[in-house]
Amino acid sequence: NDIEAIKKATEGNPNVVAVFFETIQGEGGVNPMRIDYLQQLRKLCDERDWLMMIDEVQCGMGRTGKWFAHQWAGILPDVMPLAKGLGSGVPIGAVVAGPKAAHIFAPGNHGTTFGGNPLAMRAGVETIRIMEEEGLLQNAADVGAHLKAALERELGSLPGVKEIRGQGLMLGIELTKPCGALVGQAAEAGLLLSVTADTVIRMVPSLTLTKAEADEIVALLTPLVKALLAE
Structure with missing residues (x-):
């Protein structure tokens, strides 16, 4: 930049x-x-x-x-x-x-x-x-904005969350500590995600994602992130 x-x-x-x-x-x-x-x-x-x-x-x-x-x-x-x-x-x-x-x-x-x-x-x-x-471009924009806003609401103010960034349905949550352990923990909870650059939770869900499913993602992920940051 x-x-x-x-x-x-x-x-x-x-x-x-x-x-x-x-x-x-x-x-x-x-x-x-x-x-x-x-x-x-x-x-x-x-x-x-x-x-x-x-x-x-x-x-x-x-x-x-x-x-x-x-x-x-x-x-x-x-x-x-x-x-x-x-x-x-x-x-x-x-x-x-x-x-x-x-x-x-x-x-x-x-x-x-x-x-x-x-x-x-x-x-x-x-x-x-x-x-x-099926209007999936608009869906990616709308549901992505909904998901990002929900993540910012639940996680954005936590100590240890450095930044929530991205656009549409390509989002990253940067933490202040390594978070690779979240991949397995999230999978056990029923959520598939990846970690890149050691400290960034990467979220690239299906373009057919609904707002209800986005809310479910946030509900599953929030306690996992809070627990990790509390360690």
């Missing part, structure tokens, strides 16, 4: 050709980029003729309430890899390229054994159709 830092790191280096980043870091601890920083970075890429390559594998496909997380900043990438949610559980990956980069790969430049296979392609098409028909 520091445009001056990237300018300084690349100053005088003619070998920089692209920047590659996640709009919201997933494994790094659910760290969102600020909208103004994304806009500044788009401008810098244009000025220096760099490709802007945005990894939307985890934060894309409706997870934040828009098809792709970078859309909140009103920018367009030059290259965008996709996967995970694109296939609803069926292994799939895709790379989308704009005019500045699409010509780089020509027929015959790159091959893949299972690329374009009918099962994966059909899964991708059906995923997009269902998401559109």
Whole structure:
């Protein structure tokens, strides 16, 4: 989130050709980029003729309430890899390229054994159709806001809770102590979650999540976090 830092790191280096980043870091601890920083970075890429390559594998496909997380900043990438949610559980990956980069790969430049296979392609098409028909982008935005507000209400003021952040149904709760033990404890209570960066509870529930289910998540998680912080 520091445009001056990237300018300084690349100053005088003619070998920089692209920047590659996640709009919201997933494994790094659910760290969102600020909208103004994304806009500044788009401008810098244009000025220096760099490709802007945005990894939307985890934060894309409706997870934040828009098809792709970078859309909140009103920018367009030059290259965008996709996967995970694109296939609803069926292994799939895709790379989308704009005019500045699409010509780089020509027929015959790159091959893949299972690329374009009918099962994966059909899964991708059906995923997009269902998401559109069932309004899952809006659901992710609405239920995500509800879940975040409930987490902030129950956990936000606790000593030991550093920050609750994220957007839509991609949320992180950063604690002041390691919390890996919560993964097993939550599973025993009937809640699946993950921990990243040692101290961040990562929550990426289904885009079909309801507000009632979000409330159930908070009810299950709150006593576990309180118990951990009391140790």
